[in-house]
Amino acid sequence: MGVGSLILLILCGVAFCGLGIGISKLIAPSSKNSQKLEAYECGIPTEGGTWVQYNVGYYLFALIFLVFDVEIVFLFPWAVVLREVGMVAFVEVLIFVFILFLGLLYAWKKGALKWQ
Amino acid sequence: MLSYIIYKAILVVIVFSITLVAAMYSTYAERKIAGFLQDRLGPNRAGPFGILQPVADGVKMFMKEEMIPNVSNKFLFILGPSVAMFTSLMTGAVIPWGTSLTIAGHQYSLQVADVNIGILYLLGVTSVGVYGIMIGGWASNNKFALLGALRASSQMISYEVALGLSIIALIMTTGTLSIGEIAAQQHGWHWNILYQPLGFLIFIICAFAETNRAPFDLPECESELIGGYHTEYSSMKLGFYLFAEYTNMFISSAVIATLYFGGYNMPLLGRFVHDPNALVLLGTFFLFCKICFFIFLFMWVRWTLPRFRYDQLMNLGWKGLIPLAILNIAITGIVMWITGKIN
Numbered sequence: 437m438g439v440g441s442l443i444l445l446i447l448c449g450v451a452f453c454g455l456g457i458g459i460s461k462l463i464a465p466s467s468k469n470s471q472k473l474e475a476y477e478c479g480i481p482t483e484g485g486t487w488v489q490y491n492v493g494y495y496l497f498a499l500i501f502l503v504f505d506v507e508i509v510f511l512f513p514w515a516v517v518l519r520e521v522g523m524v525a526f527v528e529v530l531i532f533v534f535i536l537f538l539g540l541l542y543a544w545k546k547g548a549l550k551w552q
Numbered sequence: 553m554l555s556y557i558i559y560k561a562i563l564v565v566i567v568f569s570i571t572l573v574a575a576m577y578s579t580y581a582e583r584k585i586a587g588f589l590q591d592r593l594g595p596n597r598a599g600p601f602g603i604l605q606p607v608a609d610g611v612k613m614f615m616k617e618e619m620i621p622n623v624s625n626k627f628l629f630i631l632g633p634s635v636a637m638f639t640s641l642m643t644g645a646v647i648p649w650g651t652s653l654t655i656a657g658h659q660y661s662l663q664v665a666d667v668n669i670g671i672l673y674l675l676g677v678t679s680v681g682v683y684g685i686m687i688g689g690w691a692s693n694n695k696f697a698l699l700g701a702l703r704a705s706s707q708m709i710s711y712e713v714a715l716g717l718s719i720i721a722l723i724m725t726t727g728t729l730s731i732g733e734i735a736a737q738q739h740g741w742h743w744n745i746l747y748q749p750l751g752f753l754i755f756i757i758c759a760f761a762e763t764n765r766a767p768f769d770l771p772e773c774e775s776e777l778i779g780g781y782h783t784e785y786s787s788m789k790l791g792f793y794l795f796a797e798y799t800n801m802f803i804s805s806a807v808i809a810t811l812y813f814g815g816y817n818m819p820l821l822g823r824f825v826h827d828p829n830a831l832v833l834l835g836t837f838f839l840f841c842k843i844c845f846f847i848f849l850f851m852w853v854r855w856t857l858p859r860f861r862y863d864q865l866m867n868l869g870w871k872g873l874i875p876l877a878i879l880n881i882a883i884t885g886i887v888m889w890i891t892g893k894i895n
Contacts, residue, residue, distance in 0.1 A: 440557075441665045442645055444564045449641045452572075453634040453792070460614045460788035473622040475694045476783055486623070486693045494706045497866065501709045504874070508716035511881075512672065515723035518885075522894055526885045533878055540874065549870045551863035 496548045500540065507536050559660055567664050571644045574843075575798040576606040582798075582851050589855045613791035621784050623693040632688025633785065633792035639681040640799035646670040647806045648732045650816045650836035653829055662836065663732050670731035671719060674807065675712075678762060682708045684796065685764075689781035700780030703770050703862065710869040711761035711768075717877035718754040721884045722811060725893075735815035743814040750880045752812045754873050759804040761869070764797060766854035770862055805846035806839075813842050 475482050514521070514529055543549055580595065580602070587594025595602035620629055650662035667673055682705050689701020725747050726734050738744060745752050761768040772780030779785075782793045809815060816835035825831050860868070888894050 439665070439667075441560045441564055442667075444561060445568065445642060445645050445664060448564060448568045449638045452568075452641065453637050456637075456788050456792065457630060457634065460616075461618055464615055464618050464787055466617055470622070472619065475621045475623050475692070476778070477695065482695075486695055486698065488695055488698070490699065490702055493866075494702055497706055497710060497870075500870070501713060504713040505709075505716070508713065508720065511717075511720045512723065512729070515720045516727060516729055518724050518888075519727055519894055523889055526889070526894060530882060530885070533881070537875070537878060540870070544871065549866065551866045 491551075493551055496543075500543055500548065503536065503539060507533070555658075560664075563660075563662070564664055567644050567649065568641065571641060571799060571802060574802045575795055576610070578798040578802055578847055579609065579794070580606045581847065582854075585848065585851045586855050589852070610791070613788050616787040618787040618789070619784075621693065624784065625691040625693070628687050628691035629784075630789065632684055632686075632691055633782075633789040633796070634684075635687060636681060636684025636796040637792040637799070639677050639684060640796040640803065642677050643674055643800075643803045644806070646673050646731050647803070647810055648735045648815060649839065650832050651736070653832050655829075661732075662832070666730065666732045668728075668730045671723070671729045671734075674731070675716060675719070678800075679712065681796075681800070685781050685793075688785070688793070692781075692784040694784050696778045696783045697781050700772060700777045700783070703777075704764060704781055707764075707768065707770060707865060707869075708762055710866060711758040711873070714754055714869060714873035714877045715758035715762065717874065717881065718748075718751045718758065719811075721751045721877070721880045722748050722755075724881070724884050724888065731810060735810050735817070738814040739817050741819050743812065743817070745812045748812065748880075748884070750876070750883070752808075754877050754880065755812070756808060757868075757873060759808060760850070760853065761865075763800040763804055763850075765801065765850055767857040767860050768865060769854075769859060770865060801847060801850050802843065805843045805850065808846050809839060809842035815839055 475486065477483065510532075511529065514525065518526065583605070584594040584602070595605040598604040598608045620626055645664040646667060648661075648663040648666070652659040652661045654660075685704045685708075686701050689697040689704070692698070722734075722744060723729065725744070726737055728734060728737075734744070760766075764772065770780075772782065777783070782790055785793060816832075816839045818835060818838040821831065821834060821838070825834060885894070
């Protein structure tokens with residue numbers, strides 16, 4: 437029965453977001469001019485393109501994140517049934533986590549975790 | 553059946569409005585506490601002790617002119633704050649606000665949806681919250697907003713790993729993914745903080761980072777990025793971003809209180825109160841006391857600690873918290889083995 441209430445809550449949420457933006461659009465004053473609608477950059481006209489080159493570090497962290505997020509997905513069902521499956525499964529998961537941790541150590545050693 | 557549907561509808565509306573009101577008054581509390589910690593008064597003009605300040609702020613947000621920069625992607629620009637607000641409101645569904653009230657022989661649970669994968673739901677919904685910031689920052693087509701959004705998403709995914717790992721250690725001891733059951737297991741003094749002190753420490757640090765609160769508020773650090781991902785936002789859409797932050801804070805406090813501090817359980821309460829319904833309502837009251845304490849902690853930390861530098865933030869996440877969380881899993885398993893919980 438949880439799903440029905442969840443749907444109700446989702447409807448409430450959508451209604452709240454829609455009403456908030458809708459009402460504000462209706463009652464707020466509005467005066468348009470072209471200067472006002474420019475992207476903000478310290479008050480002067482924007483310089484160059486917006487899609488600036490950014491640090492490759494973000495990309496590296498996203499890659500390592502993927503590995504560990506998948507690891508967590510694997511660990512959840514294991515953690516729930518740990519009491520039934522016993523010590524053997526625990527040692528196996530420790531080995532699994534250890535191998536992934538070696539990966540993290542490798543990335544660390546290679547300098548992928550260093551922010552510059 | 554009809555009465556059941558009506559009760560669920562009432563419960564949903566109550567939980568929804570409590571989340572909203574709590575978030576509203578968190579903004580007031582933040583300013584009052586900031587005033588208190590800095591030895592000044594804080595808002596005190598709107599109503600007695602400034603108690604109507606959040607209402608005045610809300611009206612102001614509604615009345616402000618709406619601006620959508622002409623270089624931005626209009627649809628995504630509106631979608632961003634809506635997603636952030638929406639996901640933060642959805643998380644309240646799986647929190648058990650109390651056990652069951654008994655009215656005329658019927659049991660009425662105070663949890664909106666007791667799904668058996670409550671924790672996964674919570675993690676999933678909060679992960680979608682990253683998109684709200686990412687979409688908004690990207691769609692603004694503004695350099696500061698883009699950098700703020702990148703920082704925010706990078707920070708949130710980094711701390712999500714440690715958050716997930718610390719929760720896994722908790723799941724190992726509780727053996728269930730249902731938040732209702734986790735709360736019920738902690739009756740009396742069996743609060744999970746006693747079994748998972750290290751896990752709790754990792755969890756609360758990650759909760760600070762996930763909600764973008766100081767000292768992890770780099771996505772919107774004013775001195776470098778103007779307003780971060782919401783530089784271009786105004787009127788109610790800005791309001792949604794700010795409001796989503798406070799809603800997230802309220803919900804994280806509720807999650808911390810429920811997962812680690814016994815939720816609605818309060819030791820010794822059963823000795824003094826015997827009416828079951830009064831006991832349930834008192835439990836809910838104590839849950840809210842715990843939540844208020846954690847909200848206060850969030851604010852206390854914000855006005856005490858300086859902001860991290862970005863490399864320090866990443867170092868703490870990847871080189872500090874993740875190895876520590878893995879260590880915590882190993883320790884938890886070994887302790888469970890020694891005490892004979894797993895064979």
